[in-house]
Amino acid sequence: MSDKKIRNMAEFAIACGISRPTISKYFNDPDSIKPSSRAKIEEALGRYDYRPNIYAVNQNRQMTKNIGIVVPYLADPFFAEMVRFIERLFIDTGYSPSLFSSHGEQKLEMEILDSLRAMKPAGVLLAPLGRISNHKAIEAFCSNVPTVLFDSNLEGIGEAFIGSDNHSFISQTVEYLTRTGEPPCFLEMKHPANPNANKRREAYLSIMHDLDFEPHVVSLDGTGWGFEEIGHQGGIKLLQEKSLPTRTVLCSNDRLAIGFLAACYERGVRVGRDESDDLRVASLDDHPFSRFTCPSLTTAAQDYMSVSKHAVETLFRLIECGGRFEQREEKLFPAKLILRESA
Amino acid sequence: MSDKKIRNMAEFAIACGISRPTISKYFNDPDSIKPSSRAKIEEALGRYDYRPNIYAVNQNRQMTKNIGIVVPYLADPFFAEMVRFIERLFIDTGYSPSLFSSHGEQKLEMEILDSLRAMKPAGVLLAPLGRISNHKAIEAFCSNVPTVLFDSNLEGIGEAFIGSDNHSFISQTVEYLTRTGEPPCFLEMKHPANPNANKRREAYLSIMHDLDFEPHVVSLDGTGWGFEEIGHQGGIKLLQEKSLPTRTVLCSNDRLAIGFLAACYERGVRVGRDESDDLRVASLDDHPFSRFTCPSLTTAAQDYMSVSKHAVETLFRLIECGGRFEQREEKLFPAKLILRESA
DNA sequence: TAAATTTTTTTACGCGTGTAAAAAAACCCT
DNA sequence: AGGGTTTTTTTACACGCGTAAAAAAATTTA
Secondary structure, three states: OOOOOOOOHHHHHHHHOOOHHHHHHHHHOHHHOOHHHHHHHHHHHHHOOOOOOHHHHHHHOOOOOEEEEEEOOOOOHHHHHHHHHHHHHHHHOOOEEEEEEOOOOHHHHHHHHHHHHHOOOOEEEEOOOOOOOOHHHHHHHHHHOOEEEEOOOOOOOOOEEEEEOHHHHHHHHHHHHHHOOOOOEEEEEOOOOOHHHHHHHHHHHHHHHHOOOOOOEEEEOOOOOOHHHHHHHHHHHHHHOOOOOOOEEEEOOHHHHHHHHHHHHHOOOOEOOOOOOOEEEEEEEOOOOHHHOOOOOEEEEOOHHHHHHHHHHHHHHHHHOOOOOOOOEEEEEOOEEEOOOOO | OOOOOOOOHHHHHHHHOOOHHHHHHHHHOHHHOOHHHHHHHHHHHHHOOOOOOHHHHHHHOOOOOEEEEEEOOOOOHHHHHHHHHHHHHHHHOOOEEEEEEOOOOHHHHHHHHHHHHHOOOOEEEEOOOOOOOOHHHHHHHHHHOOEEEEOOOOOOOOOEEEEEOHHHHHHHHHHHHHHOOOOOEEEEEOOOOOHHHHHHHHHHHHHHHHOOOOOOEEEEOOOOOOHHHHHHHHHHHHHHOOOOOOOEEEEOOHHHHHHHHHHHHHOOOOEOOOOOOOEEEEEEEOOOOHHHOOOOOEEEEOOHHHHHHHHHHHHHHHHHOOOOOOOOEEEEEOOEEEOOOOO
């Protein structure tokens, strides 16, 4: 490594013995120049640690190589896990992902979209807050920046949506619980942040109706992203009042179930599929921690990898199309039942 | 909102009826210009939605307003929670934080440092991977970019370190467990990713020695960032073999404890501080989920807020000093004991 | 070997903003 | 009102790279 500092592309070009425009071509596409020139450049790259100034590069590009990834709440391991896959996929294809979390706040989500606009990204993968999102602002954003929504659908907004097939999640768990015991009641939050929750309730009601069972929806008070706490406090109350309508509970998501299981434990309610147990509890999402609840949680798995892959692939297609699909795409991934000890 | 599109600062200057350099001054410091000019600009800002091109802005600045935040593993809610505080603090002071996760991989950590170098940040807050970090590379990075380490200390690297006082964590929990029962054994991973784990073991040994108790360190096999799984599998094995040296267990961190508690539950081992219970389990970190374990986890709390604040404040000081402190700073925050049901 | 083709070089301008220096204008105080 | 001070305007260049056009060189093909 030579200690002579390279300040810009012109200096690096001299160090290579090659003209600057060719160097520029190389950095935009290494295969677009003659192999012998390319070899010279790569040899020089070993001697000096030159990298093009990203700000100067992006200033002249109509479109950068930046990708925005926005999630509603990064402290939720579900999203953290998702992001892990997505980031890797973008990096491997030469893009620079920038990660943002709305931390459950509408204002922050708006600020993030503002910053994103300023960085002229090639595309954005957005998991919106949902109910509390500023729908109009997001719609305006999507019309300026190629955007694919994921996890949480805002009807008609963005060029595509990739998410999970909530109906499949519910039907598989309800079917299993019913077959091996009794039809479940449905435990949810009264004011869910995320539209999936509403879809799941609707799916529950429709499936119970189709099976000719009486549905029981139990809605817990509480707002925000502290789902475990809501499940916990609600669970304590339900168990104290003995007001659960059935001995089988399907929770709207794993985080709620984690709180609910904690409440069961505290109240001495035995959860499991054994005859001697008091309650069966199942849930949805296959949250990274659901293997470590007590008892371990029977749940319906999101296929993190497939969803991530498809979201990334869709965004690439969208970018190649110039940011518009003929028709809004919607792809829902079905669930896979994960049998554990809780039901 | 006028529909005339403003393309650059010159056009916006005309729209304001003010010269371009003054506009430039305004965006760099709104208070540096005459109030009447400022009012004109802000009025125009309401009519047009102009924002300076960040790439053009940063191209000429020796130092940007960007801040890098790097954590080793974002799917760990501990870091996700930390990041939440830190991001907010930077945004509120007019900086643009960029968030990166090394996802437990040395290669990724290196790539992140490369990207960071390219974005010429004003400063970086780095929680390194620890043992598997490329120490030399990080040291080189720190000598180019004002960097404050947090959570995980690499001796002598970076201008400052902010973390937790592992000795305080251990002494408080050991003291409590001893006073209310018996001295604990120490459950840890054999090859911890994070240097805190080693500090904690050392603290345990030294404290037990001072108290004249025989120390028992139980090391679990397994590598990587799946701490819960390691605690779970190790726990199953320990309980099967009945090889736990004491009936009181202090886990090296909460995630390990979460796995261990799951193992206890599976094996029918009752955990709690009641006389009828088989085992007492305490841990360290006050992980966001430790309130929802079964039983809820007695632990020593990190003061997320104080650590975050101090880290951010230290980085600002470092930036103002031009990136060098006279002497490397080290600030450790003590723990607060959180009594719950597990011990 | 000459002609045709591809690749590289040369030259030159543009991107949008920071910023320095000098001139002009606005403001403040007596 | 006049002089001094502060602020703004004018003018001009710089930053580092993309890229277009024309010329030159290298390579391939006939």
